[in-house]
Amino acid sequence: MKNVKAAMNKDRREFIKKVLRGSIAGSLFLVLPMGSEGTIQVPEQIPGIRGKKYDMEKQRFAFIVDITRCIGCGSCCVADKREYDVPDGHYRTWVERYIKDFDDNVYVDCPNGGLDGYQKPRTDIPGKIRDTFFVPKLCNMCERPSCVQVCPVGATFRTPDGFVLVDKDYCVGCAYCIQACPYSARFLNPKTKTADKCTWCYHRVRKGLLPVCVHVCPAKARKFGDLNDPESEVSQILASPDVITVLKPEMGNHPALYYKGLRREVV
Amino acid sequence: MTEAAVHTGMAANIMNYVFPNDLHVHWSLMIVLYPYITGIIAGAFIVSSLYHVFKVQDLKPVSRYSLLFALAFLACATWPLLNHLGHPERNWEMLVTPNPSSAMAGFGYIYSLYAVLLIFEVLFIYRPTMVALKAQATGKMKTLYNILTFGSDDLSPRSLALDKKIIGFLAAIGIPMACILHGYVGFIFGAVKARPLWSSPLMPVIFLLSASVSGIAGVIFSYVLIQKFKGRPVDSKCVITLSKFLWGAFIICFTFEMLEVFQHSYLKTHHWDMIHGLLWGPLKTSYWKLQVGVCSLIPLFLLGILILFKVRDKAFVFFATIASALLLVQVLLMRWNVVIGGQLMSRSSRGFTTFHPEFFEKEGILPAILIMTAPLVILWLLGKIVPMWEDKGVLTSTEPTTGHK
Numbered sequence: 302m303k304n305v306k307a308a309m310n311k312d313r314r315e316f317i318k319k320v321l322r323g324s325i326a327g328s329l330f331l332v333l334p335m336g337s338e339g340t341i342q343v344p345e346q347i348p349g350i351r352g353k354k355y356d357m358e359k360q361r362f363a364f365i366v367d368i369t370r371c372i373g374c375g376s377c378c379v380a381d382k383r384e385y386d387v388p389d390g391h392y393r394t395w396v397e398r399y400i401k402d403f404d405d406n407v408y409v410d411c412p413n414g415g416l417d418g419y420q421k422p423r424t425d426i427p428g429k430i431r432d433t434f435f436v437p438k439l440c441n442m443c444e445r446p447s448c449v450q451v452c453p454v455g456a457t458f459r460t461p462d463g464f465v466l467v468d469k470d471y472c473v474g475c476a477y478c479i480q481a482c483p484y485s486a487r488f489l490n491p492k493t494k495t496a497d498k499c500t501w502c503y504h505r506v507r508k509g510l511l512p513v514c515v516h517v518c519p520a521k522a523r524k525f526g527d528l529n530d531p532e533s534e535v536s537q538i539l540a541s542p543d544v545i546t547v548l549k550p551e552m553g554n555h556p557a558l559y560y561k562g563l564r565r566e567v568v
Numbered sequence: 569m570t571e572a573a574v575h576t577g578m579a580a581n582i583m584n585y586v587f588p589n590d591l592h593v594h595w596s597l598m599i600v601l602y603p604y605i606t607g608i609i610a611g612a613f614i615v616s617s618l619y620h621v622f623k624v625q626d627l628k629p630v631s632r633y634s635l636l637f638a639l640a641f642l643a644c645a646t647w648p649l650l651n652h653l654g655h656p657e658r659n660w661e662m663l664v665t666p667n668p669s670s671a672m673a674g675f676g677y678i679y680s681l682y683a684v685l686l687i688f689e690v691l692f693i694y695r696p697t698m699v700a701l702k703a704q705a706t707g708k709m710k711t712l713y714n715i716l717t718f719g720s721d722d723l724s725p726r727s728l729a730l731d732k733k734i735i736g737f738l739a740a741i742g743i744p745m746a747c748i749l750h751g752y753v754g755f756i757f758g759a760v761k762a763r764p765l766w767s768s769p770l771m772p773v774i775f776l777l778s779a780s781v782s783g784i785a786g787v788i789f790s791y792v793l794i795q796k797f798k799g800r801p802v803d804s805k806c807v808i809t810l811s812k813f814l815w816g817a818f819i820i821c822f823t824f825e826m827l828e829v830f831q832h833s834y835l836k837t838h839h840w841d842m843i844h845g846l847l848w849g850p851l852k853t854s855y856w857k858l859q860v861g862v863c864s865l866i867p868l869f870l871l872g873i874l875i876l877f878k879v880r881d882k883a884f885v886f887f888a889t890i891a892s893a894l895l896l897v898q899v900l901l902m903r904w905n906v907v908i909g910g911q912l913m914s915r916s917s918r919g920f921t922t923f924h925p926e927f928f929e930k931e932g933i934l935p936a937i938l939i940m941t942a943p944l945v946i947l948w949l950l951g952k953i954v955p956m957w958e959d960k961g962v963l964t965s966t967e968p969t970t971g972h973k
Contacts, residue, residue, distance in 0.1 A: 392588045409585035409918055438587075447762060453673040454661040473661060474654015476594040477672050483762040485587035485915045489594055494654030552761060568917050 350509035357461040361528045363535045366437050369562040370522035373435035375418035377514035384513045391488040393499040394439040402428035407566045436567050440486045440499035441556035448478035463557055464503050469495040483552040584919035593911045593923040597936045598648035600903045603753045605645045610746040611783010612638035620739035626809035633956045634787045635690050640947035647939050671759040682749050689738040692731050694954045750779040764839035765910040770828050777821035782899035784814040785892040792889045804881035811888040815871040822864050842913050850912050850920050855905045863898035867891035
């Protein structure tokens with residue numbers, strides 16, 4: 302009997318040892334890199350980028366915001382903040398709410414950059430409301446960018462495919478670009494102490510993915526694509542008879558961010 | 569709201585809306601001090617050049633002092649900038665890889681050139697004095713004088729004549745350099761088209777003129793104060809002549825400052841609503857009451873009365889010193905109102921942000937006080953190395969030849 306018990310105890314010990322070894326070995330699979338082939342492949346969102354050498358000169362990207370579609374949900378702002386870990390109080394993109402009364406008074410607000418969505422109507426408007434709409438804002442990716450012109454060290458630059466980017470390892474943090482941007486799209490990132498702004502998700506675009514705000518927009522108010530591709534949605538919108546305009550054209554910056562259905566009240 | 573009811577068909581911007589990224593004022597006290605300090609440098613240099621180039625003999629008592637005054641402030645001109653930068657350790661990039669299209673990239677070069685010029689001007693003017701001091705000095709001070717005199721003890725008439733030529737040349741090119749230095753600082757602001765208060769071709773002119781005002785006022789104020797403190801007589805003729813230059817410079821400066829506002833108010837472009845809102849809103853006290861009222865009109869009339877009417881020398885010096893002090897504050901307020909005011913207007917054209925500097929923050933009031941005190945300490949140290957004033961006991965060579973007149 303004793304022998305049987307001893308044999309069982311020995312088996313138990315062996316069993317526990319094997320289980321422990323197995324779980325340690327198994328957990329290693331979670332820690333060790335698996336190689337990119339094993340991960341989920343997100344389907345291509347911008348056609349013609351994956352699977353070939355990227356030619357910067359061949360692309361001309363444009364961004365279109367459709368004012369008539371934006372519902373002010375703030376999903377774009379949330380996605381953007383998560384994508385870039387944007388510090389509180391600073392905004393790479395934001396959504397403004399415009400309210401117009403019958404006396405042509407314009408009331409604009411943008412609490413927390415529209416990050417929480419516009420869930421409740423404004424109650425402080427005395428007159429009868431004629432119209433209300435939302436205006437998403439982001440970097441205008443100007444063809445003649447003031448920020449690039451004034452940067453004293455060339456840390457902010459424009460790529461041949463039309464992206465205005467900041468090299469945070471070279472930026473001195475003088476904030477001259479922040480003063481120069483007519484659209485107030487820039488801020489000084491308190492973590493890096495360098496200039497920061499929307500990049501139209503260049504890292505995603507180079508992988509054939511749409512900017513994250515475009516991707517998450519439930520109303521399809523944000524559109525992005527290559528103007529050199531006549532089949533792209535942006536090419537077709539710009540070729541349509543819709544009212545298309547840019548912000549502050551008098552600044553002479555020639556933005557690549559277009560607005561469909563923009564009202565004259567929007568600055 | 570009653571006003572809104574009688575609108576004229578134009579969309580009225582009646583609610584305060586500031587772009588989310590415009591809530592923070594990025595250029596704060598340090599950038600207020602930066603043009604203030606460079607202005608004082610340029611202005612003080614002009615005082616010295618009035619004597620060395622334009623032979624205004626009355627200014628002889630302050631001809632050397634004004635140079636040291638400029639040098640002391642020059643030593644600290646980059647401090648507010650370095651304190652402001654997010655990455656001050658990268659400042660060398662501006663010199664190594666400047667972006668030629670940037671209005672800011674040239675500052676390092678212009679400032680450095682001007683610094684070299686000013687240092688050499690001081691060294692040549694003081695060379696005979698320092699040679700004499702070297703003979704009396706021992707130890708470390710002797711080595712210092714030896715370096716500062718380029719190891720040359722040659723005080724022969726030929727050598728002094730050459731010195732004089734060099735001094736005249738440096739002072740002469742120093743005038744356009746001083747104008748470039750400060751006109752350029754004005755252009756850094758004037759070149760920002762996104763800020764309606766800044767983007768004006770008048771901006772460099774106003775900055776340059778106010779630089780002259782602050783420099784001359786600084787020299788008068790500190791000269792009188794030091795003399796009184798040391799119990800030495802004040803050269804009233806010198807103060808009277810300086811005051812005349814100060815009055816002239818300020819009349820033109822103030823005219824341009826008012827012209828700028830008048831132009832905006834008369835053109836009534838879409839910017840005017842915002843500029844009007846700014847000047848009669850957040851800037852009402854600092855602009856209309858303090859800058860224009862107390863610190864412009866009072867010294868303008870005070871100096872006018874002193875210069876146009878017969879006033880006893882003692883009273884002249886007293887009131888001219890008060891006018892100078894007010895003008896020093898006027899220029900500081902002007903820098904504040906331009907630099908901060910320009911950023912208070914949101915580019916939404918619909919509202920104003922606020923700005924209240926903290927005392928202890930990195931770019932706060934305490935660092936500002938320290939940076940403004942530093943030039944005075946440096947001036948005192950410079951005074952330990954070379955005499956600030958014309959000393960009859962020490963050999964001088966820099967008097968302009970009377971035959972020139």
